[in-house]
Amino acid sequence: KKAINLTATIPEAKRLVMxxxxxxxxVLENLLNNAIKFSPTNGYVSMEVEYPVETNTVKVYVRDLGSGVKDELKQSIFQKYEIGQRFEGIAQTGLGLAFCKMVIDAHQGSLSITDNQPQGAIFTLELNVELQSVFPA
Structure with missing residues (x-):
């Protein structure tokens, strides 16, 4: 409907994450849905996975060309019911990113946001590859 160009760069898995x-x-569905929801018509959304050689992690980047997130809201948007900016015609509850953050925290990972240039946002999810199971039997 919005004619958004979706791309994914997912190399062969090099590490195992518990x-x-x-x-x-x-979490990935939520981040991608948000990127699509807040991107303009004929926009661009990408997901990239990388295995940095200098760390024992896997990183996932979700990039969009939407309006981005103001600097003063970059931490608070991960809190329950926090809505960075209201957009007419777009349903927002303020729970999606809070859910994502709770899941990634439970996995001892990190979830952050930075600016995409020239516009938009990049959500970066990072998980350690040496995790023990976070859900005890």
Whole structure:
């Protein structure tokens, strides 16, 4: 409907991460849905996975060309019911990013946001590859 160009760069897995696949899938779906929802018509959304050689992590980047997030809101948007900026015609509850942050924190990872240039946002999810199971049997 919005004619958004979606791309994914996912290299062959080089490391194993102990994580709940259903929860991680929901996090990725939420980040991608947000990127699409807040991107302009004929915009661009990408997801990239990398395995940095200098760290024992896997990183996932979700990039969009939306309006971005103001600097003063970059930490608070991960709190429950926090909505960075209201957009007419776009449903926002303020729970999606809070859910994502809670899941990634439970996996001892990190979730952050930076500016995409020339406009938009980059959400970066980072998970340690040496995790023990975070959900005890």
């Amino acid at each position: 994580a709940d696949p259903d929860l991680i899938k929901r």
